[in-house]
């Protein structure tokens with residue numbers, strides 16, 4: 511089984527080579543992202559393996575099919591970069607539904623603590639032997655209210671971490687988990703109630719038509735003054751221009767972003783010697799109360815091993831049995847995992 515692997519980074523190879531060798535899957539590693547210009551590189555392979563910023567739109571899907579590609583293996587959980595509606599019935603699409611919710615949830619708390627305790631500033635100051643504390647006053651997380659949008663695998667782990675800090679949790683989910691609301695420290699509420707009553711808002715829902723720009727100007731107007739916005743889910747959940755305005759007007763007290771709507775132009779690459787063309791991203795990064803990481807929340811050793819193991823198994827299942835429990839289906843107007851292996 512031969513797979514063209516797009517958007518390769520140095521940390522991908524060792525885990526994929528290990529599990530590939532054990533399962534008879536051979537990878538050809540390309541540094542370039544998959545898109546309409548690079549799709550020809552998939553010629554001669556059985557499948558393609560892609561990540562969050564590869565483009566799997568209708569044109570790419572058509573060409574992959576013409577090239578005889580049988581499977582698009584996402585080595586991530588989110589699949590907003592795949593036109594699932596168009597792919598349905600044409601090509602198998604598999605994903606890694608869960609690899610380490612702890613990795614993402616712990617990174618979210620790391621960002622929050624960095625922000626509220628000014629660790630990013632302290633690190634730079636003390637390296638310059640500046641031991642002054644002026645401007646470093648933070649606040650206790652204990653007793654604060656965190657609003658969590660999306661109470662799936664990552665949202666629940668983040669909720670547990672927050673409760674460990676003695677925080678109150680307001681939650682919103684389109685499909686609430688029965689039994690999670692204890693009527694005391696965890697309460698399911700409407701989005702509007704969550705926005706109006708949270709000191710910190712953390713996004714852990716997928717990017718869909720429903721959730722696109724969930725945090726826009728209107729939503730930000732409903733928030734408490736000084737709210738902290740955390741987004742480790744998908745960039746387009748937040749209207750970055752509206753966020754920037756709300757930071758400038760002091761409505762938003764701080765923002766911690768591991769994802770950005772236009773991240774595919776920049777994230778994962780070294781632009782340190784370049785002029786950044788995206789004025790909104792550059793302005794956000796210039797703010798003292800904004801922390802941006804480059805979609806790295808998933809990046810732990812445990813997660814990388816789980817991603818490689820599941821992806822190789824997904825590819826092998828599709829190419830040998832034409833079905834996988836981690837196949838994505840677009841049926842009845844919704845996208846879901848294929849539970850019965852009978853999608854096509």
Ligand code: NAI
Pocket residue numbers: 587588607608611614659660661662663664665682683684685686714715716717718720721742743744768769805806807808809
């Ligand atoms: P999950 O599927 O376990 O949970 C998602 C939750 O969102 C579910 O409870 C679902 O009911 C809820 N939801 C769906 N539509 C909603 C809506 N319209 N409004 C509110 N809630 C809604 O997914 P998981 O594993 O917790 O991942 C969450 C997201 O985290 C992924 O979709 C992905 O975008 C992002 N992610 C980011 C990573 C990073 O490195 N920054 C790594 C992995 C995932």
